[in-house]
Amino acid sequence: MTNPVVSRxxxxxxxxxxxxxxxxxxxxxxxxxxxxxxxxxxxxxxDLGIIDNAAETVxxxxxxxxxxxxxxxxxxxxxxxxxxxxxFDQPHIAITDxxxxxxxxxxxxxxxxxxxxxxFVPGHPIAGSEMNGIAAADADLFRQxxxxxxxxxxxxxxxxxxxxxxxxxxxxxxSSMQVDHHDIVLAQTSHLPHLLAYALIDTLSSQGDxxxxxxxxxxxxxxxxxxxxxDPTMWRDILTSNSGPLLTILDxxxxxxxxxxxxxxxxxxxxxxxxxxxxxxxxxxxxxxxxKRS
Amino acid sequence: MTNPVVSRxxxxxxxxxxxxxxxxxxxxxxxxxxxxxxxxxxxxxxDLGIIDNAAETVxxxxxxxxxxxxxxxxxxxxxxxxxxxxxFDQPHIAITDxxxxxxxxxxxxxxxxxxxxxxFVPGHPIAGSEMNGIAAADADLFRQxxxxxxxxxxxxxxxxxxxxxxxxxxxxxxSSMQVDHHDIVLAQTSHLPHLLAYALIDTLSSQGDxxxxxxxxxxxxxxxxxxxxxDPTMWRDILTSNSGPLLTILDxxxxxxxxxxxxxxxxxxxxxxxxxxxxxxxxxxxxxxxxKRS
Numbered sequence: 001m002t003n004p005v006v007s008r009x010x011x012x013x014x015x016x017x018x019x020x021x022x023x024x025x026x027x028x029x030x031x032x033x034x035x036x037x038x039x040x041x042x043x044x045x046x047d048l049g050i051i052d053n054a055a056e057t058v059x060x061x062x063x064x065x066x067x068x069x070x071x072x073x074x075x076x077x078x079x080x081x082x083x084x085x086x087x088f089d090q091p092h093i094a095i096t097d098x099x100x101x102x103x104x105x106x107x108x109x110x111x112x113x114x115x116x117x118x119x120f121v122p123g124h125p126i127a128g129s130e131m132n133g134i135a136a137a138d139a140d141l142f143r144q145x146x147x148x149x150x151x152x153x154x155x156x157x158x159x160x161x162x163x164x165x166x167x168x169x170x171x172x173x174x175s176s177m178q179v180d181h182h183d184i185v186l187a188q189t190s191h192l193p194h195l196l197a198y199a200l201i202d203t204l205s206s207q208g209d210x211x212x213x214x215x216x217x218x219x220x221x222x223x224x225x226x227x228x229x230x231d232p233t234m235w236r237d238i239l240t241s242n243s244g245p246l247l248t249i250l251d252x253x254x255x256x257x258x259x260x261x262x263x264x265x266x267x268x269x270x271x272x273x274x275x276x277x278x279x280x281x282x283x284x285x286x287x288x289x290x291x292k293r294s
Numbered sequence: 295m296t297n298p299v300v301s302r303x304x305x306x307x308x309x310x311x312x313x314x315x316x317x318x319x320x321x322x323x324x325x326x327x328x329x330x331x332x333x334x335x336x337x338x339x340x341d342l343g344i345i346d347n348a349a350e351t352v353x354x355x356x357x358x359x360x361x362x363x364x365x366x367x368x369x370x371x372x373x374x375x376x377x378x379x380x381x382f383d384q385p386h387i388a389i390t391d392x393x394x395x396x397x398x399x400x401x402x403x404x405x406x407x408x409x410x411x412x413x414f415v416p417g418h419p420i421a422g423s424e425m426n427g428i429a430a431a432d433a434d435l436f437r438q439x440x441x442x443x444x445x446x447x448x449x450x451x452x453x454x455x456x457x458x459x460x461x462x463x464x465x466x467x468x469s470s471m472q473v474d475h476h477d478i479v480l481a482q483t484s485h486l487p488h489l490l491a492y493a494l495i496d497t498l499s500s501q502g503d504x505x506x507x508x509x510x511x512x513x514x515x516x517x518x519x520x521x522x523x524x525d526p527t528m529w530r531d532i533l534t535s536n537s538g539p540l541l542t543i544l545d546x547x548x549x550x551x552x553x554x555x556x557x558x559x560x561x562x563x564x565x566x567x568x569x570x571x572x573x574x575x576x577x578x579x580x581x582x583x584x585x586k587r588s
Contacts, residue, residue, distance in 0.1 A: 100513075126513045146510055185506060188498050190513030195554060196490060197514075198573040203543070203550045204482055205576035212479060214580035216440055219394075219420045219484030220491075223517035228577045232570035236563055243558050249497070250555055254548065256497045260489060261544055264537050269530055276526035279492040282499035283522045286508035 004030035005166045006094075010065035011051070012058055012080050014041040015231070016128050017098045018071030019137025023050045024170045027139045035061035037076075044134045058083035067162060070097040074237040078108040088117035094159040096123045096166075100186055102150045102179045104241035121163040122150045124182065125172065126190070132231045143171035150179045187245035191238055192253065194227055195246070198235070201228040298324035299460045300388075304359035305345070306352055306374050308335040309525070311392050311419060312365030313431025317344040318464045321433045329355035331370075338428045352377035361456060364391040368531040372402040382411035388453040390417045390460075394480055396444045396473045398535035415457040416444045418476065419466065420484070426525045437465035444473045481539035485532055486547065489540070491522040492529070 007030060011022045014036040022045060026032045033053040036042045042054035055061035062068050062084045070080050077097065087093045095117065099105045102122045109116050127145040128136075147167040151160045167174045177185070201224070204213050217225055239246060263271045301324060305316040308330040316339060320326045327347040330336045336348035349355035356362050356378045364374050371391065381387050389411065393399045396416045403410050421439040441461040445454045461468045471479070495518070498507050511519055533540060557565045 126510050145512060148510075185510055186513060188501065189507050189510040189515045193494065193514035193518050196494065196518075196551075198570050199550045199554050200487065200490065200547065201573040201577050202569055203547045205573070205580075207482065207543075213483050214583075216420050216442075216479055216483040218439060219480060220487035220521050221483045223521060224487050224490075225577050225581070227514050227517060228573050229581070230574070232567055232574055235570050236567040239558055239566060240561055240563050243561070247555065247559060249501075250551070253494065253497045254551055254555070256493045257490075257544070257548055257551075260493050261541065261548070264533055265541060267534055267537070269534050272533060273526055273530045275496055276492050276529050279495040279499070279522050280524070280526055283495050283519050286499075287519070287523070289508075 004028040005162065005169050006030055006066040008033070008065050009067040009069065010034065010055075010061045010063075012036075012061060012068065012070045012084075013072035013076075014045050014051070014134050014137075015071065015234075016131050016133055016136050016141075017125065018069065019045060019048075019050055019134040020128070020139065020141040021069050021071060021098070021170075023048075023137050023139040024142065025166070026050060026052065028169065033061045033063070033065065037072075041134050045137075048134070048137070050134070050137055059086070062087055066093055067166065068093065068095045070095070070099075073231075073234045074099045074101055074104050074108075074241045076237075077105055078112060081109055081112040085112060087119075088113050089119060091119060091156060091158065094119055094121060094156075094162040096121045096149075096163045098123060098125055100124055100190065100238045101241040102182050106179060116152055116154065118154050118156045119159045121155055121160050122152075122179065123163060123167070124148045124150075124186070125167070132229075140171070142167065145172050147172040147174045148182055149174060149176045150182050151176060152179075183242050184245045184248075187242055188249050191242055191246050192249050194230060194235055195239060195250065196253075197224040197226075197228040200224050298322040299456065299463050300324055300360040302327070302359050303361040303363065304328065304349075304355045304357075306330075306355060306362065306364045306378075307366035307370075308339050308345070308428050308431075309365065309528075310425050310427055310430050310435075311421070312363065313339060313342075313344055313428040314421075314433065314435040315363050315365060315392070315464075317342075317431050317433040318436065319460070320344060320346065322463065327355045327357070327359065331366075335428050339431075342428070342431070344428070344431055353380070356381055360387055361460065362387065362389045364389070364393075367525075367528045368393045368395055368398050368402075368535045370531075371399055372406060375403055375406040379406060381413075382407050383413060385413060385450055385452065387413055388415060388450075388456040389413055390415045390443075390457045392417060392419055394418055394484065394532045395535040396476050400473060410446055410448065412448050412450045413453040415449055415454050416446075416473065417457055417461070418442045418444075418480070419461070426523075434465070436461065439466050441466040441468045442476055443468060443470045444476050445470060446473075477536050478539045478542075481536055482543050485536055485540050486543050488521055488524060488529055489533060489544065490547075491518040491520075494518050495522040 034051040035055045045051040328345040329349045339345040
């Protein structure tokens, strides 16, 4: 057991991410109190030894915590923020979230608190997309994974450094960027791929013999299929909350598909080869750089 | 060493699939002669102990073989078929291929031989999409993978059963279906997913800071990225050879994307949730059936 980053923490929302944060904190010897709208999740958390206390309300869970981690779907955050309003601007408490769309999280905060509290550090761990729920919680989930923080100018340095320390103590690589930039990058690297995967499974499963299609999924479909198994509520919230950047990149993608369609229809094999090779080279180039880094 | 399915085989084209077939045959004690347009591939095959003989021409490789496996990109098959024309209609020789589009392979055969030879058994192992080249060849590549054969009415039963035996001896699950049906199923399960992945990488890598995008690939992009690393020549041939079924399903997919786009733009969260849940349920349903089977 290492020295805990904080001695008392609250985790609001005990799904895969919240559960994994709780597990990692408790493993360090931190006392973890948790609230989830579904009481069976906190009950499981107690059974699995992931949390110390299953609170009956959000504010009960937050009572006495030096660190509050909000890990609920994005459109449920506003309600949680209202319940912990007393904790805002208390410098000894750091508050963070794990939402995939930072702009919308900050909008919700502004609606509740009138401004972004100085002790709130917006955060986003890039981990765990296809597994769902407390049962898959894993104290090692964040090891060697990226975590992006988007602190604002008014954010207390102490709050930021406490959140940085938490993620680093879990073995994560922490970086920071501007809120808008985060939402654009994530629209491209995560939100669009998930949308494309869901749409592909939906298109194919409405064809004739769907079972047969999944029988031959090893030919390429399997990878797409995996991320389409992510939680629908979480992804409804992400896709609608980040609609601006998402539609921008979706439009570019649809334009590219239309171009590829024309190339294939007109049997322009040279142009098709160029496109495929360009994509492979880009992928291989970036893969090799990323491998060298790690 | 088990009893080999045949004592002498020819493998034309020594990439990942050809190399893995050669390795699996030779491991059984079969004598394997091979030709590849790139002599460094057959040289590697000798070095790696995957083949017995590096032939200088296709017909030299085929000399004396009881089984000929054609494992070259689809649009290169016609030339290979011309070189082995003498082997057609020799009942003691079975000939098969591994192409991902059966209609186009049969077209090439008809152009060369005037008809589909009775000893030709069209085949397609569903394996190994993102790795390339002889260096990745693996005698166990086909274990627990699907192989689809599309024999015709005139195909010799003996030829078919020899090819079935070969794949089964590699640990593969062999099934058969109609040529047209194969090409439709593969357009949906393999060709469209590959096209979508290539197009996504191409779209994203032409954005501002591409390296940053790949830095956060763990959020969903990584899976798409993997299959976009497949061989561009092989995939140019597949996508153009199967353009009919491919464009049909691509059009349905583009229509679905346009619908999802409208749902997100109009913030119809209920409709979005229904679509995501439908896709997840389809994926989970088929996954659970497939797991029970295996």
